[in-house]
Amino acid sequence: MRSEAHFLELIDSHFSREHDFLALGRGDDCAVLRGGTDYCVTSDLFLEDEHFRRGYFSAADIGYKALAVNISDIAAMGAKPVAFTMDLMAPADLPDTFWDEFLKSMAGLARQNDMVLAGGDLSRSKRLGVSITAFGAPGATGFLRRGNCAYGDILFTVGDIGLARTGLMALEAEGIKARETLPAAVMAHLRPKPKVMIGTLLNAAGVKGLMDLSDGLARDLPRFTGPDLGANLTIDPEALHGDVHAWCKKAGLDPLEFAVLGGEDYALLGAVSPFDAGKARSVPGYTEIGTVTREPGIVLNAKPFDNPGFDHFSQ
Amino acid sequence: MRSEAHFLELIDSHFSREHDFLALGRGDDCAVLRGGTDYCVTSDLFLEDEHFRRGYFSAADIGYKALAVNISDIAAMGAKPVAFTMDLMAPADLPDTFWDEFLKSMAGLARQNDMVLAGGDLSRSKRLGVSITAFGAPGATGFLRRGNCAYGDILFTVGDIGLARTGLMALEAEGIKARETLPAAVMAHLRPKPKVMIGTLLNAAGVKGLMDLSDGLARDLPRFTGPDLGANLTIDPEALHGDVHAWCKKAGLDPLEFAVLGGEDYALLGAVSPFDAGKARSVPGYTEIGTVTREPGIVLNAKPFDNPGFDHFSQ
Numbered sequence: 001m002r003s004e005a006h007f008l009e010l011i012d013s014h015f016s017r018e019h020d021f022l023a024l025g026r027g028d029d030c031a032v033l034r035g036g037t038d039y040c041v042t043s044d045l046f047l048e049d050e051h052f053r054r055g056y057f058s059a060a061d062i063g064y065k066a067l068a069v070n071i072s073d074i075a076a077m078g079a080k081p082v083a084f085t086m087d088l089m090a091p092a093d094l095p096d097t098f099w100d101e102f103l104k105s106m107a108g109l110a111r112q113n114d115m116v117l118a119g120g121d122l123s124r125s126k127r128l129g130v131s132i133t134a135f136g137a138p139g140a141t142g143f144l145r146r147g148n149c150a151y152g153d154i155l156f157t158v159g160d161i162g163l164a165r166t167g168l169m170a171l172e173a174e175g176i177k178a179r180e181t182l183p184a185a186v187m188a189h190l191r192p193k194p195k196v197m198i199g200t201l202l203n204a205a206g207v208k209g210l211m212d213l214s215d216g217l218a219r220d221l222p223r224f225t226g227p228d229l230g231a232n233l234t235i236d237p238e239a240l241h242g243d244v245h246a247w248c249k250k251a252g253l254d255p256l257e258f259a260v261l262g263g264e265d266y267a268l269l270g271a272v273s274p275f276d277a278g279k280a281r282s283v284p285g286y287t288e289i290g291t292v293t294r295e296p297g298i299v300l301n302a303k304p305f306d307n308p309g310f311d312h313f314s315q
Numbered sequence: 316m317r318s319e320a321h322f323l324e325l326i327d328s329h330f331s332r333e334h335d336f337l338a339l340g341r342g343d344d345c346a347v348l349r350g351g352t353d354y355c356v357t358s359d360l361f362l363e364d365e366h367f368r369r370g371y372f373s374a375a376d377i378g379y380k381a382l383a384v385n386i387s388d389i390a391a392m393g394a395k396p397v398a399f400t401m402d403l404m405a406p407a408d409l410p411d412t413f414w415d416e417f418l419k420s421m422a423g424l425a426r427q428n429d430m431v432l433a434g435g436d437l438s439r440s441k442r443l444g445v446s447i448t449a450f451g452a453p454g455a456t457g458f459l460r461r462g463n464c465a466y467g468d469i470l471f472t473v474g475d476i477g478l479a480r481t482g483l484m485a486l487e488a489e490g491i492k493a494r495e496t497l498p499a500a501v502m503a504h505l506r507p508k509p510k511v512m513i514g515t516l517l518n519a520a521g522v523k524g525l526m527d528l529s530d531g532l533a534r535d536l537p538r539f540t541g542p543d544l545g546a547n548l549t550i551d552p553e554a555l556h557g558d559v560h561a562w563c564k565k566a567g568l569d570p571l572e573f574a575v576l577g578g579e580d581y582a583l584l585g586a587v588s589p590f591d592a593g594k595a596r597s598v599p600g601y602t603e604i605g606t607v608t609r610e611p612g613i614v615l616n617a618k619p620f621d622n623p624g625f626d627h628f629s630q
Contacts, residue, residue, distance in 0.1 A: 023353055023458075024355075024458065024460060027461075028392070028460050028461050028462075029355075029357060029388040029389075029391040029392055029461075029525075029526060029527050030355035030356055030357040030388055030389060030391075030392045030394070030451065030458070031355065031356045031357075032353050032354065032355050032356070032392075032458055033353060033354045033355075033356055034353055035350060035351055035352045035353040035354070036350055036351070037350045038338055038347050038348060038349055038350040039347065039348045039350070039354070040339075040344075040345035040346065040347045040348075041345055041346045041347070041348055041400060041433055041434065041448075041450075042344060042345040042346075042400075042434065043400040043401075043402050043434055043435050043436055043446075043448060044402070044436045045402045045404065045436045045437075045438045045446070047404065047438055047440060050438050050439055050440060051438070073344040073345055074344075074345060076344040076345075077343070077344055077345045077347075079345070085356060085357075085358040085448055086358075087358050087359070087360045087402075087446040087448075089360065089362065089444070118356055119356060119357065119358055120358050121358055121359045121360045121446075122360075123360045123362055123365050123366070124365055125362060125365060125444075126442075127441075129404070129440075129444075131358075131360070131402040131436075131446035133356075133358060133400055133402075133448035135356075136345065143338075143339065143345070143347055145339060145343050146342075146343050146344075147343075210344075211344060212344050
């Protein structure tokens, strides 16, 4: 990076300053989001050696995924992304070509979703890191919250479970060679597709709630149903992606357990009343995985599933 | 940090989830800011060894200042802070007592300003770091932008210039001993007081624009007036804080040049039409420093001031 001023020019060359939802764009002490609508707000870190490695994430992959993980949270509210701010931690030695690819890729994803970059901050740092806060406007029925499940509701997912984790494991074990051996899994990890359109359709179809499966089904499902309810799941291992099977065979793992532990899937988990499920069933990718039970805990294919998955800070 | 779940409980013990400006608080994929008003939005990084050192910043100082620098940007919009999100990069080895003090201090400042913590993210990191995005609601005349200056406008500051930089220099040179030798300067660096009330009063007094002096007067003034105008400044060195004089005498520096280069002052710079200055003059701390000129560039006490100050990324 040559100078802060030069970098800000580079940002301006990739990102417009104007948007219907902005009363004031970048360049002042604050940006101003236009009133008249509620905004949903989410914030996510994307840090070198914690969430990505430069060994197998290209500049374009990093710029893309840092924004994608935030858009995924907005999709899980059944909302429409509109704007974001970016705090960027940047090693001084990365060349202009790196930043150009990083920003171009991020700007492409922003443009696909009609999002404006509203502001942010820039600081030197030994390791690369991105902190993004993103804003969304409500969908057809407002925002889709968690915690509205009732006994008997149908649970469903949209998107592959376990596929991104397969990509992560393969990249960690084999490096960029994994791009060829398990291409779908690797792309699910490097370039997750936020399900904005699907979230909007499910919102309009009257589902009761949606959630981003970023920590894996086993950890996220109890957060979704709340502590007083549980889930009875029926998942056919054959329905898992071929890359998940290929990896688990190689690594000697049970593919179903692996997929349910998951992590970083950026698939959606949702609940719908059985009486209202008609429209939701027509949404592309909608897959029923079970029902909400009166007893807390997860039962998977008639057996209790007790593995809670991974906590970054637990000893 | 014992576990992510334990840390989230600690956050809940310090920060309420409810606020008039929140339709939905922490715990879902997103929080929801209530519509009906414009929101100003700002985002700032606060990183170990770039913006603070653990050698002389206590846990309470770090928690306080990470939020204060964001509130300062909102004050510079003449706005009222209402909410914030926090992305926290946390070394795994910091004890519960550290986090308790960090959060208690941040929560105290949030409570003083009636702000709610709306959400965020948590990740492991070798170095401590905080990325905060803060939201504000409009003051009496809306938001105070930059770029409205005209030839002949009066320029003014509120707050000491050069004092925080004195504190930084002294702490870097002398460590925590500086807390005793230059207490006001050290506190200006460790615990800057965001000028929310002053910003609100200046907004109601009809000033044309305000700006947060976080990069020092010499760098920030051209950003404030825009590239087509300049400033003719008259600053009496005697008006600078005694700690600035004491430090500059010791270090063999010119106190006025040092103060104008400044940095991290979190003082406010503003402009007001000479015909409307009456009310602004009654605001506590209001100090006229010069007028807007037709020619770009800064003239200080009748001499051109050409030192542009420091760029983190310039070689």
